[in-house]
Amino acid sequence: MARPSIVVLTGAGISKESGLDTFRDKDGLWSKVRIEDVATPEAFERDPVRVHDFYNARRRGLRNSNVQPNAAHRALAELEQRWPGEVLLVTQNIDDLHERAGSRNLVHMHGELLKTRCVHCGALDADLGEISVELACTSCREAGRLRPHVVWFGEMPLEMDRIYEALAGCGLFISIGTSGNVYPAAGFVQEVRYRPGTRTVELNLEPSEGATVFEERHYGPATEIVPTYVSQLLAGAR
Ligand SMILES: [Zn+2]
Numbered sequence: 001m002a003r004p005s006i007v008v009l010t011g012a013g014i015s016k017e018s019g020l021d022t023f024r025d026k027d028g029l030w031s032k033v034r035i036e037d038v039a040t041p042e043a044f045e046r047d048p049v050r051v052h053d054f055y056n057a058r059r060r061g062l063r064n065s066n067v068q069p070n071a072a073h074r075a076l077a078e079l080e081q082r083w084p085g086e087v088l089l090v091t092q093n094i095d096d097l098h099e100r101a102g103s104r105n106l107v108h109m110h111g112e113l114l115k116t117r118c119v120h121c122g123a124l125d126a127d128l129g130e131i132s133v134e135l136a137c138t139s140c141r142e143a144g145r146l147r148p149h150v151v152w153f154g155e156m157p158l159e160m161d162r163i164y165e166a167l168a169g170c171g172l173f174i175s176i177g178t179s180g181n182v183y184p185a186a187g188f189v190q191e192v193r194y195r196p197g198t199r200t201v202e203l204n205l206e207p208s209e210g211a212t213v214f215e216e217r218h219y220g221p222a223t224e225i226v227p228t229y230v231s232q233l234l235a236g237a238r
Pocket residue numbers: 118119120121122123137138139140141142145
């Protein structure tokens with residue numbers, strides 16, 4: 001029997017237990033660094049050295065050997081491998097923990113920390129190490145035209161057409177570790193909630209701002225509730 005397509009949305013809550021600094025929590029990065037100094041196109045124009053320093057430090061944090069995919073990342077990779085239908089993972093996280101856990105059908109709607117993008121030719125480079133304002137693009141060879149491949153405040157998230165197409169065809173939408181107040185991701189559940197036959201599920205540490213619109217909700221640490229939910233799903237118990 002055909003099983004429904006699944007769209008999974010993940011946010012900072014799934015990476016937190018992997019030891020990464022979060023951006024939006026009460027004690028997260030945005031409580032220590034001003035967004036307008038490091039995470040807007042204007043900041044990069046004004047002071048690219050400072051912006052590169054900020055993202056270089058984030059990259060070093062991600063490469064720290066203590067930072068590893070956790071049981072929740074692994075459960076979602078297993079879901080993609082074993083589910084007899086389509087599974088698209090849409091993450092708001094810029095870390096690479098989903099890939100390291102084995103997920104392949106994946107959209108990074110807010111970009112990827114380890115990648116740089118050339119503003120001259122558009123080429124993406126994976127993990128060039130420390131990025132400086134002098135560094136040259138490996139494709140067009142222009143120096144000083146690289147920027148972090150992350151979506152800054154005031155910029156459009158990536159691959160939205162692919163995401164909305166998947167939402168339009170999914171029978172199950174699962175939101176994991178996301179606060180429910182960052183748009184457009186917070187609006188995805190509204191796209192599917194009134195469609196007959198589409199189930200909506202929230203898995204989070206605590207009820208998100210939009211919790212009441214989800215049909216099914218489970219609360220607790222991601223490393224506990226995500227593996228439990230996924231194994232029940234794969235066993236046909238949900
Ligand atoms: Zn280039």
